[in-house]
Amino acid sequence: MIVRISGEDQYLLADEESDRLNELERVAVEHVESGKEDGFADAFAALLAFVREHGTAIGDAEIETSDVILPPADLTFEEAGREFTGEGLIPD
């Protein structure tokens, strides 16, 4: 499974990690929905840390199509809010 952290790198993760990844992502999105800024920052950081720790960076020479694309690490809470309510990082 290939996961891209936007603006950073692509990582190769074992397929078994997808449940854990989904769970971490769900928690981060929940914090956005309930308006908990602090909780979101921690949850989002944990999600990205999981990818970096459990994945192997593919590097710039190899370019693959990602199975999962995550937002950039410097995503703000406001941006995350917009992201899930319509206009996001890439305007529609």
Place this chain on the structure above:
Amino acid sequence: MAGLTGRMSTVVKAKVSKLLDRAEDPAETLDYSYQKQVENLQNVKKGIADVVTAKKRLQMQETSLQQSVVKLDTQARQAVSAGNEELARTALERKNVAQTELQGLDTQVAELEEQQQKLTDSEQKLRAKIEAFRTKKEVIKAQYSAAEAQVRISEAATGVGEQMADVGLAMQRAVDKTENMKARADAVSELEAAGTFDDVTALGSGEDDIDRQLKELSSKPAVDDELAKLKGEIGAGDAPAPVAIPAEAQSASEPPAGGADAAQTGDPAK
């Protein structure tokens, strides 16, 4: 990938796909997008240079505020020696305001410094990505014109397209950030240019605005403490004022630097 239905990644991925759908002829799109990436990287670099310039301007303002703090402190001491408590209080109040402004500037400069470093790092990373993209694009173009293994090619092209969209996005973010930082630094500089910092540090009967009066009110206990301390330091040694007092008190009330220099040499505390 089965099981990956996360909302975050789905939203981001859908948007990247949408960007890619706009591309038509792959070879042309690749060349165009490479050219665009190189141009955008120049914009990022220019943005960083602007931030550096803005930061230097703030640092110069810091230096001049630091000088004001030293000058006002000297003037307060002189005023205490001369027994002019009112003048000493005014000098200390101004000093307090200048110190507060200085702290604000310190924070701004430190923030700019940190952001500048981050942007420089990401600029280098982006450059590496663009270089990798250039190589990959030539390979894909060669494959595409050979019209072989169409399926594999389109898969590779999607990966490159995704990378292309992502680099574009990262560059847009970097440029936006430099613009935000520059705007914030410029706003602070403009306040200074409008004389806000100058007249808070100048001694004299300039008209105070509400903000400044409020600041002075809130700094009153600190000023009282400092005045008491100065009186303790100076008053303990030479309590009865010497003859030179009126001249010193006068020079201390003059805002230009010349007045401070002259006063400094006559400071009995030194």
